[in-house]
Amino acid sequence: MREILYYFERDLKRWTRSRKSVFSSLAMPAAWLVFVGLALPIRFTDNYLDFITPGILVMTMLFASLQGGTLLIFDKILGFLNKFLALPAPRESILFGKILFIAFRGLLQSTVILAMAILLGVKMHSFMTVPLTYLVLFIFGVLFSAIATTVALLVDDYDSYSAMNSMASMPLFFTSSALMPYEMMPQWLRVIASLNPVSYAIDTVRALFSGNFLLDGMVELTAMVVVVLMVSVYVFRKATV
Amino acid sequence: MSIKTIGLTRYFDKLCAVDNVNLEVGNEIFGLLGLNGAGKTTTVLMLTTLLKPCTGEAYICDFDVVREAGEVRKVISYVPQDMAVDIKLTGRENVMLYARLYGVADRNRRVDEILGLMGLAERANDRVNSYSGGMRRRLELAQALVHEPQVLFLDEPTLGLDVAARRKMWEYISSLKKNGVSIFITTHYMDEADKFCDRVAIMDRGRIVAMDSPSKLKNNIHSLSAKEPSLDDVFMQKVSAEGEQGGFDDYKFRTLLRRRK
Secondary structure, three states: OHHHHHHHHHHHHHHHOOHHHHHHHHHHHHHHHHHHHHHOOOOOOOOHHHHHHHHHHHHHHHHHHHHHHHHHHHHHHOOHHHHHHOOOOOOHHHHHHHHHHHHHHHHHHHHHHHHHHHHOOOOOOOOOHHHHHHHHHHHHHHHHHHHHHHHHHHOOOHHHHHHHHHHHHHHHHHOOOOOOOHHHOOHHHHHHHHHOHHHHHHHHHHHHHOOOOOHHHHHHHHHHHHHHHHHHHHHHHHOOO | OOEEEEEEEEEEOOEEEEEEEEEEEOOOEEEEEEOOOOOHHHHHHHHOOOOOOOEEEEEEOOEEOOOOHHHHHHHEEEEOOOOOOOOOOEHHHHHHHHHHHOOOOOHHHHHHHHHHHOOOHHHOOOEHHHOOHHHHHHHHHHHHHOOOOOEEEEEOOOOOOOHHHHHHHHHHHHHHHHOOOEEEEEEOOHHHHHHHOOEEEEEEOOEEEEEEOHHHHHHHOHHHOOOOOOHHHHHHHHOOOOOOOOOOOHHHHHHHHHHOO
16 A cells, blocks of 8 residues: 555645744644643633643644634645556555545644643643554544545535535534533533533543543544444445446 | 557537547547537546546557456656646756656656656756746656656646747647657647648547548548648548636636745
8 A cells, every 4th residue: 555655645745845834733733732731711620731732733734624624625636636546556455545544644743832831831640641542543543534534525616625625623622521511501502512522532541641541432434434434445346426 | 559549439418529439549649629518528527537437438559448447547748737846846846756666766866867858857946836837847747757657647747838838839749759659638739730740630629530640631621622621621621619618717717826926
């Protein structure tokens, strides 16, 4: 499956050669951390930054993944996808190349946040917190970039994709456990939040930060990844234009 | 036969885009002519495995385009009309991507060779955003030829190019035929089809209404007209021209213009 790396390298080069997009994707999440983490007047904890950092990390990965679907949309609109689909290389390598790049870019953004968080004095339990956090974020990123890329393959134009993106991203974030603990939520939100896969990732990362390992969260996310990837691979193999 | 179709048909809902098309193409330059919406691109998409026929069969180098799509993809190259080259990558990187994806052996040598053949060697390490339209087209051709395909599909290969770039493009295409490649082209430019295609098929509302060498087609209508007929005259007589079928795709047009920056 070397083809995955070839597609990955193409997207990576295209991204890194545009300094504006590199700067904006690395600076924006950090802005969230500072403005939400330090500025909101929160009463349930005296250190909101400790609480919100896992939420911002997962949010960054979520938005990066959903935004990543536009890569395929533009490949499609501009005619690249037709050329790729007519190649003998396995078609799912297009999908995996995108997933790899989107998840990789999301992890770079997460690194900026982690570094900022450490500078701002966010407490982490041990040195194992960081690699395990990366692992959870990666699995979560694979899940949503696979969904985003597959949806992008199926919709016709950029406008419908971005409409679907904005319909999904904000509700997923605000109905998760990112901003407040379950005890502080109204009953209806608590139900939604406990079903939201974004919460699984946040709760798992939050547990890691305080030294616990939530096996359930990891297993649930991995199971979803397996199912989503099977569907996505099938859709890519069968794709016609 | 490089390309053979038997009763190839494709519906989009109730619209019959391609209607019972029978073609045989060998080592030649074969031009498919027709108005916008006549079914040219749909035909090409089916032959390049990107779209499934509703009924009928199509074979590329004796491989079935539906059942043996993987084999078909190994022997063809397809250049759509969109000028899809990565402008942030260099010319060499653009071609190298395809050499790798095709699994070309000895790819460094092959990429240099094909860039040289397309007259891009000197600018190979420049980013494509500094290339002219003609150079971008030749770069696409280099991508398509890097694995030495047996059948080449070109959708409007000279669209938007100036006179010199067009002539150059046709020189490259003609030299490919001499090297044994079968070339299937769609175009709106009758003068080019007349000059460079060995045979042309005229398509109207999904059906092939005429198919022969340009000179024979012109001879056949000779008696009807006082002056020397051109392929334009043949075309206008064969198709039921009522202006464009369907709406003008301004979205595609804008995309095309934007890419030229």
